[in-house]
Amino acid sequence: MAKREYSYYPGCSSQKGASSSNLMKSVDTMCQELDIQLNEIPDWNCCSASIGYASGSELPRLTLSARNIALSEEHNKNQEIVATCAACWLATKEAAERLKEDESMFAEANTALAEAGLKLQNTTPIKHMAEVIIEDIGLDEIKAGVKKPLEGIKIAGYVGCQTNRPFGIAGESFENPMYLDHLVDSLGADSIPTYEKKVQCCGGALAFSEPEKSQEMIKGIIEAAYDNEADMIATPCPLCQANVEIYQDQINEKYNTKFNIPVVYYSQLISVAYGRSASDAALDGQLIKAKKLEDIAGK
Amino acid sequence: MSEVAEKKFAAYICTGCGIGDRLDTGELEQTASRDGRMNVVKMHEMLCNKEGVQMIRDDIANDGVTHAVIVGCSRRAKVEAFDITDIAMTRCNIREAVIWARPDTDENKKTTQEMANDYIRMSCGEIKQMNKPSPSGQQGRNPNVLVVGGGVTGMTAALEAAEAGYTVHLVEKTGALGGHVAQLHKRVPFKAAPVGTPNSPDANLPMPEDTGIADMISAVEGNDNIKVYLNSTITKTSGAPGRFSVDISTESGDTTTENIGSIVQATGFKLYDPENLPEFNYAGSPDIITNLEMEALANAAGDGPIKRPSDGKEVTSVLFVQDAGQNSSDEDRLPYDSGIGDLVSIKQALYFKHHNGDGCDTTICYNNLRTPGAPGEDFYRSGQKNGVIFTKSDVKEVTPGDSLTVKMHDKILDEDAEVKVDLVVLDLGMVPNSGPDPYAANEALEGMSDEERAEELEAQEAHAADENSIKVESILNLDYRQGTDLPHLKHGFTDSHFICFPYETRRTGIYAAGPVRRPMDIRQAMDDATGAAMKAIQEIENAAQGRAAHPRVGDLSYPSFRKEGCTQCKRCTVECPFGAIDEDEERYPQYNESRCRRCGTCMGACPVRVISFENYSVNTVGAQIKECDIPEEWDEKPRILVLACENDAYPALDQAAISGVEISPWARVVPVRCLGSTSLSWVTDALNNGYDGIIMMGCKRGDDYQCHFVRGSAMANERMAKVGDTLESLNLEPERVVVEEVAITDIDRAPQLIQDMADTIEKIGLSPFKF
Amino acid sequence: MSEMNKAMIEQYRNSFLSEVEANVEEGEWVKMCMQCGVCSGSCPLGKHWAHPPQEIFMMIRAGKRDEVLTSDSMWMCTSCYNCIVRCPRQLPITHIMHGLATYAKKLGLTPKNQPTAKFAEIFWNNMMKKGRVNELKLGLSLYFKDGFGPGIKEALRNKDLGMKMMKAKRMAASEFFGGHGVKDVSGLQKMIKKAQELEDARMKKFD
Numbered sequence A: 001m002a003k004r005e006y007s008y009y010p011g012c013s014s015q016k017g018a019s020s021s022n023l024m025k026s027v028d029t030m031c032q033e034l035d036i037q038l039n040e041i042p043d044w045n046c047c048s049a050s051i052g053y054a055s056g057s058e059l060p061r062l063t064l065s066a067r068n069i070a071l072s073e074e075h076n077k078n079q080e081i082v083a084t085c086a087a088c089w090l091a092t093k094e095a096a097e098r099l100k101e102d103e104s105m106f107a108e109a110n111t112a113l114a115e116a117g118l119k120l121q122n123t124t125p126i127k128h129m130a131e132v133i134i135e136d137i138g139l140d141e142i143k144a145g146v147k148k149p150l151e152g153i154k155i156a157g158y159v160g161c162q163t164n165r166p167f168g169i170a171g172e173s174f175e176n177p178m179y180l181d182h183l184v185d186s187l188g189a190d191s192i193p194t195y196e197k198k199v200q201c202c203g204g205a206l207a208f209s210e211p212e213k214s215q216e217m218i219k220g221i222i223e224a225a226y227d228n229e230a231d232m233i234a235t236p237c238p239l240c241q242a243n244v245e246i247y248q249d250q251i252n253e254k255y256n257t258k259f260n261i262p263v264v265y266y267s268q269l270i271s272v273a274y275g276r277s278a279s280d281a282a283l284d285g286q287l288i289k290a291k292k293l294e295d296i297a298g299k
Numbered sequence B: 001m002s003e004v005a006e007k008k009f010a011a012y013i014c015t016g017c018g019i020g021d022r023l024d025t026g027e028l029e030q031t032a033s034r035d036g037r038m039n040v041v042k043m044h045e046m047l048c049n050k051e052g053v054q055m056i057r058d059d060i061a062n063d064g065v066t067h068a069v070i071v072g073c074s075r076r077a078k079v080e081a082f083d084i085t086d087i088a089m090t091r092c093n094i095r096e097a098v099i100w101a102r103p104d105t106d107e108n109k110k111t112t113q114e115m116a117n118d119y120i121r122m123s124c125g126e127i128k129q130m131n132k133p134s135p136s137g138q139q140g141r142n143p144n145v146l147v148v149g150g151g152v153t154g155m156t157a158a159l160e161a162a163e164a165g166y167t168v169h170l171v172e173k174t175g176a177l178g179g180h181v182a183q184l185h186k187r188v189p190f191k192a193a194p195v196g197t198p199n200s201p202d203a204n205l206p207m208p209e210d211t212g213i214a215d216m217i218s219a220v221e222g223n224d225n226i227k228v229y230l231n232s233t234i235t236k237t238s239g240a241p242g243r244f245s246v247d248i249s250t251e252s253g254d255t256t257t258e259n260i261g262s263i264v265q266a267t268g269f270k271l272y273d274p275e276n277l278p279e280f281n282y283a284g285s286p287d288i289i290t291n292l293e294m295e296a297l298a299n300a301a302g303d304g305p306i307k308r309p310s311d312g313k314e315v316t317s318v319l320f321v322q323d324a325g326q327n328s329s330d331e332d333r334l335p336y337d338s339g340i341g342d343l344v345s346i347k348q349a350l351y352f353k354h355h356n357g358d359g360c361d362t363t364i365c366y367n368n369l370r371t372p373g374a375p376g377e378d379f380y381r382s383g384q385k386n387g388v389i390f391t392k393s394d395v396k397e398v399t400p401g402d403s404l405t406v407k408m409h410d411k412i413l414d415e416d417a418e419v420k421v422d423l424v425v426l427d428l429g430m431v432p433n434s435g436p437d438p439y440a441a442n443e444a445l446e447g448m449s450d451e452e453r454a455e456e457l458e459a460q461e462a463h464a465a466d467e468n469s470i471k472v473e474s475i476l477n478l479d480y481r482q483g484t485d486l487p488h489l490k491h492g493f494t495d496s497h498f499i500c501f502p503y504e505t506r507r508t509g510i511y512a513a514g515p516v517r518r519p520m521d522i523r524q525a526m527d528d529a530t531g532a533a534m535k536a537i538q539e540i541e542n543a544a545q546g547r548a549a550h551p552r553v554g555d556l557s558y559p560s561f562r563k564e565g566c567t568q569c570k571r572c573t574v575e576c577p578f579g580a581i582d583e584d585e586e587r588y589p590q591y592n593e594s595r596c597r598r599c600g601t602c603m604g605a606c607p608v609r610v611i612s613f614e615n616y617s618v619n620t621v622g623a624q625i626k627e628c629d630i631p632e633e634w635d636e637k638p639r640i641l642v643l644a645c646e647n648d649a650y651p652a653l654d655q656a657a658i659s660g661v662e663i664s665p666w667a668r669v670v671p672v673r674c675l676g677s678t679s680l681s682w683v684t685d686a687l688n689n690g691y692d693g694i695i696m697m698g699c700k701r702g703d704d705y706q707c708h709f710v711r712g713s714a715m716a717n718e719r720m721a722k723v724g725d726t727l728e729s730l731n732l733e734p735e736r737v738v739v740e741e742v743a744i745t746d747i748d749r750a751p752q753l754i755q756d757m758a759d760t761i762e763k764i765g766l767s768p769f770k771f
Numbered sequence C: 001m002s003e004m005n006k007a008m009i010e011q012y013r014n015s016f017l018s019e020v021e022a023n024v025e026e027g028e029w030v031k032m033c034m035q036c037g038v039c040s041g042s043c044p045l046g047k048h049w050a051h052p053p054q055e056i057f058m059m060i061r062a063g064k065r066d067e068v069l070t071s072d073s074m075w076m077c078t079s080c081y082n083c084i085v086r087c088p089r090q091l092p093i094t095h096i097m098h099g100l101a102t103y104a105k106k107l108g109l110t111p112k113n114q115p116t117a118k119f120a121e122i123f124w125n126n127m128m129k130k131g132r133v134n135e136l137k138l139g140l141s142l143y144f145k146d147g148f149g150p151g152i153k154e155a156l157r158n159k160d161l162g163m164k165m166m167k168a169k170r171m172a173a174s175e176f177f178g179g180h181g182v183k184d185v186s187g188l189q190k191m192i193k194k195a196q197e198l199e200d201a202r203m204k205k206f207d
């Protein structure tokens, strides 16, 4: 396998001790296995996610992302930027596109960047880690490296919103993307291609500000997974993972349900399938333990 | 020379396409010579190939064959190979109608062979009653096209015909060419934005453009092939395609008579009268204007801003009331929508953005926004891009005042609103400039009791006699027995075969084009005019050769009647859907070959059966009915006669067989030109001969008819209402005779109808009339 | 209240539309909406919107300035991008909703105690301090957004959750004292200040 190198934008929630540190750790493991080298963008900043808009208006937000791209262009020359968080990817890619379309905005962003001694070229492609797996590497190659097929695990592939829209993976439909199911199959597990909530919104950032409204939607996502007899839910998105996993107790309390379904990252699936340990796959980071994965990892 | 003495009948049996494998060809040959009494019977393994066709040709040339039956595939297959017009010829279908319609199994072998034998007998019977058709020679080639109406439609038709080398007489009622379009400031753009134009608000989108009418007028005026008559109308049209004689009269009364080959009627439309819409107060303020007045206002603005009529104040806000008086179920309002009014209003709103600046508020109150045509959606976006406000709303009332107050209900926000504006433009509908409908009087009488009928007739007469009553003026002044103008289709629009053949009216050689036929915009009218001009040219050439027009294009046969037998009942003259038959001085029917479409409706109508075509008559079909073998009752093999319209039902049955749908072995299908040609005597004869059931398959009739001859199947249906009496007198069950509407797509349904009849017969028993 | 929101708006006039075009992110797209309603039907929290996106666009065109800017509706946007990918006219609906929210907030028209508006503010301020989000502080301040009393209750309700997160090493107490941040905080803050200035200079006044 040829070595691949990318400029890496981890994002706030994937930092050590943050809510999706398990994503970060399992991505590390996965990249070791897939011979991917991630070079963290030095001194990267928050992208302001999909909630920053209310206080930070358009240009300040675009400038935040522009700073990350500029830093990458300066320090990680000629490397495509890769993000693991859907919101980070979206904000960065959107900023890059908007600044490409609007010259005056591009000029103003650079004026602002100059205050921090930076300059944006804006020629760098911005990728999601899922694109690296599906497009750059390809599922055939992924499949070839599987050491411990995830046999006997039925997995609801939950793609969510922002990994899927508005950009998504090339060639996939917005209404029913299939790549996550195909990945699940490649790893030897059983996918549920008809999982009806695969692109349902979990509430995103509004899970904090509008917990009840959001939890009603999360309930639907979990219910459908149970209806399809899934053993666990897998997702590429840190916010999806957190929202669907951590509120299960509160939902149980409110709706009198007995939800207790693990929600894992695709990177954890790959790590285990490639024969790595439970702790390398950051399975200890699960609030709801993914027993079946742990068993395979322990074998 | 005596034709009878020289008749020589031949049957050519093809054994190709599996016919030889499925059937006993020796038996077929025997049937043709013994039962069919053919002088010559020949077989060929692939009759449609060069050699096979040459064999027939040689027999005609060297052996004096005058009548031929080609036994093989359907008359709809291999039409070009068997294009034999120098003798009488018919096709006998044993491929689609027999071997393909029946399963290839041993137990079916016998009935399949019987079917084929029957069809051969029937065709041999038919050919004996046929003669080679020859044109009447009633008219020669007349390359003059008359175009009535000098608007964009008429001028386009004139230019197209002139460019093709025909001479055009263009008659315009007013003093100038150009019609409505000449009054427009700009036109809706003709072209959509280039492919790949983004959806963004700064995309480059089409804008109103020059009407191009000035160029068109000078092209017409400068064309040597076009003669323009201004301030003129048609005061008389007599004759038929290829030999019309048309009086063109000026206001002052000077009349020129021209010989004309064919006619295009492009008389356009007028606007609906806004005075009929009290809620919009058209009469109440000069600032409430029609969409046409809006054009004048824009023209008057020159390079400056558009000003309102009342006081010349520069307009800062304008509101468009879409569909004013259209799409309404109220009497006196238009039940239809012009369809193009939204495009027009977008265009006019853009006038304001151009002349009065972006700050001028332009609001379009629509109900359903319709922007037909390729550039439609882009033009809508163009309006949006330039800041035209679109609101889905009902305008309830417009009240005059210093500025106009518009009360409306916003249907998206579901709330009432009141807006003050400088100018209100009413989107009024298009009303066709048709002549009086020749059938209106008859239609008014439909379904009335005798008393009501008498009353209505009296009222009609009084109206006609009253000098002050408003009468629709005739446009063509045809001196046809069936009225002065083209029949109407719906809502006063001039006839056209709406489902398949636009431009074709029920008056052969006269083609309607443009908004007189249905509401349309400039682009569509120009396309329409081109189509109509092509039809007019085609008809000139057809008439010159005595060939039929649509839908039996090229047919050389035409109907004639035996004067000695005619009772002058006038049924033929009344029922002919095309007004082809006039009356002569002795009150006998007078046929006009080139007006005739060869549908045979007159033939079916004639109570004394004196009307016939050389190759299609009461006897040609009667012989087919008679020559079919009717098995003895104890054979328990019913016979079902299917009279199938050649245009839809017959091809549907062919297609069924091609697709492997089985057809009952009891069926004997006889193609008819139109169900309208069905003679009651065929039904009576068939019942008397021992057929167990009869199905008549014709096209859909009524308002949304699909009949190629428009009224043929309706006429047949009326006529067959009388079949009940026949059945009763024979003491037969009424279920034995049915009339069905069959479309060309009914490939499962048509065979099923036959099967249903077979089932019915099984239930009620075979006919007792088997001798 | 700012000068801007005093404008007298007449109905079905272009004035509010022009204001939106000038001052709201992607506002120039609003006029291109063809009122098909696909966006409204696609919105996950749709039933909680007093005026779903289609209606908001019509209201803007009808000149309903106050009703739009004081509305709770656009704060219901979860940024799911469902509407964007489905809109036949390709309107950037999500961004327009964000833009309207931002603009309303700038004018001080946001409904009182709008939870998402508050959360967004807390989030932004949290981020601006160090250039990265401190989830623990964000969480804490979120619980206390409605004041001290309700905050304790909220915090207690989520206490179990917090403990579990810490155990899973997905929440670090150390974050409370310092935690993550960018090195060039001052550069970043200067940059954002500049960006804000540039943007404010672009805003048009409507009165």
Ligand code: SF4
Residues within 6 Å of the ligand: B014, B015, B016, B017, B019, B045, B046, B047, B048, B049, B072, B073, B074, B077, B078, B095
């Ligand atoms: S196409 Fe007709 S004529 Fe030709 S071989 Fe077949 S049946 Fe015979």
Ligand code: SF4
Residues within 6 Å of the ligand: B559, B575, B576, B577, B578, B579, B580, B581, B595, B596, B597, B598, B599, B600, B601, B602, B603
């Ligand atoms: S009824 Fe048909 S066949 Fe007879 S004259 Fe009229 S058009 Fe010709």
Ligand code: SF4
Residues within 6 Å of the ligand: B561, B565, B566, B567, B568, B569, B570, B571, B572, B573, B589, B605, B606, B607, B608, B609, B610, B611
């Ligand atoms: S229908 Fe027959 S009998 Fe009657 S007028 Fe015509 S030709 Fe004569």
Ligand code: SF4
Residues within 6 Å of the ligand: none
């Ligand atoms: S095709 Fe489009 S416009 Fe027509 S009904 Fe369907 S969704 Fe509506």
Ligand code: SF4
Residues within 6 Å of the ligand: C039, C042, C043, C044, C045, C053, C076, C077, C078, C079, C080, C081, C082, C083, C084, C093, C094, C097
């Ligand atoms: S992005 Fe916002 S407005 Fe659009 S569908 Fe999602 S929640 Fe609704």
Ligand code: SF4
Residues within 6 Å of the ligand: C032, C033, C034, C035, C036, C037, C038, C039, C040, C053, C054, C057, C086, C087, C088, C089, C090, C091, C093
């Ligand atoms: S989907 Fe797009 S065009 Fe349709 S109502 Fe929403 S914004 Fe307007």
